[in-house]
Amino acid sequence: MGNMFDEIMGRDYVSIFKDKKYLDHKYIPNNLPHRIDQIKVIAKYWIEALYNTSPTNITVFGKTGTGKTAAAKFAMKELKGSSNAKEVFVKTEYIRCTDYTTEYQVIVELCQRMGRDVPDRGWTKHEVMKAFRDIFRRNAFGKNMILIVVLDEIDVLLEKDGDGILYTLTRTENVSILSISNYVDFKKFIQPRVMSSLCDKEVVFPPYNAEQLIDILDDRAQMSFNQNTYDEEVIALCSALAARDEGDARYALDLLKTSGEIAEENGDSKILTSHVSLAKDKIEHNTITDILISLPIQQQRILEALLRLTHENEEITSGKLYDTYQEVCRGDTSVSYRRIFDLINQLELLGIISTNTISKGRGKGRTNIISLQCDSELIEKNILSTY
Ligand SMILES: Nc1ncnc2c1ncn2[C@@H]1O[C@H](COP(=O)(O)OP(=O)(O)O)[C@@H](O)[C@H]1O
Numbered sequence: 204m205g206n207m208f209d210e211i212m213g214r215d216y217v218s219i220f221k222d223k224k225y226l227d228h229k230y231i232p233n234n235l236p237h238r239i240d241q242i243k244v245i246a247k248y249w250i251e252a253l254y255n256t257s258p259t260n261i262t263v264f265g266k267t268g269t270g271k272t273a274a275a276k277f278a279m280k281e282l283k284g285s286s287n288a289k290e291v292f293v294k295t296e297y298i299r300c301t302d303y304t305t306e307y308q309v310i311v312e313l314c315q316r317m318g319r320d321v322p323d324r325g326w327t328k329h330e331v332m333k334a335f336r337d338i339f340r341r342n343a344f345g346k347n348m349i350l351i352v353v354l355d356e357i358d359v360l361l362e363k364d365g366d367g368i369l370y371t372l373t374r375t376e377n378v379s380i381l382s383i384s385n386y387v388d389f390k391k392f393i394q395p396r397v398m399s400s401l402c403d404k405e406v407v408f409p410p411y412n413a414e415q416l417i418d419i420l421d422d423r424a425q426m427s428f429n430q431n432t433y434d435e436e437v438i439a440l441c442s443a444l445a446a447r448d449e450g451d452a453r454y455a456l457d458l459l460k461t462s463g464e465i466a467e468e469n470g471d472s473k474i475l476t477s478h479v480s481l482a483k484d485k486i487e488h489n490t491i492t493d494i495l496i497s498l499p500i501q502q503q504r505i506l507e508a509l510l511r512l513t514h515e516n517e518e519i520t521s522g523k524l525y526d527t528y529q530e531v532c533r534g535d536t537s538v539s540y541r542r543i544f545d546l547i548n549q550l551e552l553l554g555i556i557s558t559n560t561i562s563k564g565r566g567k568g569r570t571n572i573i574s575l576q577c578d579s580e581l582i583e584k585n586i587l588s589t590y
Pocket residue numbers: 227228229230231232234235236237238265266267268269270271272273274419452453456
């Protein structure tokens with residue numbers, strides 16, 4: 204027998220991927236098709252910084268995968284390039300609010316990135332705020348420093364810690380904010396007095412349609428795949444599936460990458476549309492699994508109860524579900540009958556279950572019929588083993 208590696212790497216073996224990193228979520232391409240208009244709007248506001256005044260605050264929103272993060276980072280890079288060449292002192296700092304989830308953490312991080320010796324913990328909020336404001340009091344090279352803070356996924360921070368961060372940043376001179384949210388209604392977390400000092404301009408990122416996704420994928424595919432390893436129909440199918448879903452470029456890229464991996468695992472030298480279908484199933488499975496394993500315990504118990512009743516082929520009303528749920532809890536803490544409707548709603552929003560209101564007949568009111576929306580095996584595998 205020859206050397207195993209040499210055999211695998213042998214002449215017949217055509218590798219699909221030239222460089223996988225270009226299909227990675229983190230990779231920011233130099234060219235963002237169909238987002239030029241949005242980036243120009245951001246640039247139009249940020250240009251103020253080059254004249255040494257702090258720009259208008261901006262809020263960007265749009266669904267997942269509509270290029271918000273990529274566009275903001277792109278705009279940051281462009282601004283940096285331009286300000287380096289000029290005699291101005293502009294800084295942009297990117298903060299992902301899933302990493303820094305409180306006002307305190309964000310301000311400490313900003314201080315540290317700007318070279319202040321502020322410890323991660325121990326200082327009072329007041330001391331941290333003072334250190335932050337001091338940065339802007341002292342002039343840098345005789346000029347004011349302008350700081351633009353990009354707060355990505357800001358809804359996470361606002362929900363957890365309130366709107367203090369916006370209050371603090373908007374009340375600090377020479378600081379401008381660009382916040383990014385996946386949800387249009389995230390402003391419900393912001394109080395009117397903070398809203399009025401935020402005074403933001405909104406930029407909306409609409410979902411991509413199939414043709415736009417084709418343009419996006421075409422570029423990335425050329426960089427990632429070897430020649431003759433895919434046809435245009437593969438790109439078109441990934442784009443169509445993602446456009447039908449949510450217009451999500453991340454999903455489209457995932458589909459393309461997973462299709463390539465499946466083709467490679469099969470030892471095929473070309474990606475086929477059948478690989479795309481397999482990739483779609485694989486990705487769907489993975490997302491539901493991710494959701495299931497991260498569910499809070501009471502919701503897991505509701506799903507266990509639902510699973511039991513599903514196996515018994517019963518018509519599942521909310522009353523019946525509540526009874527079985529209490530059996531599942533076996534004397535452990537359980538939530539009230541009223542609270543269970545919230546939990547059911549949340550599970551429905553996640554697409555794991557569906558509810559259907561029906562009339563019980565004249566004068567008898569209405570009731571909810573609940574059913575599972577995902578593979579019951581997935582639930583058995585991921586829920587019952589976790590607690
Ligand atoms: N117009 C575009 N051109 C090229 N790639 C894009 C474009 N829009 C999004 N992407 C890519 O899609 C993925 C998701 O984009 P991202 O900016 O993270 O979306 P969001 O922040 O809106 O959820 C990233 O890999 C990004 O590079």
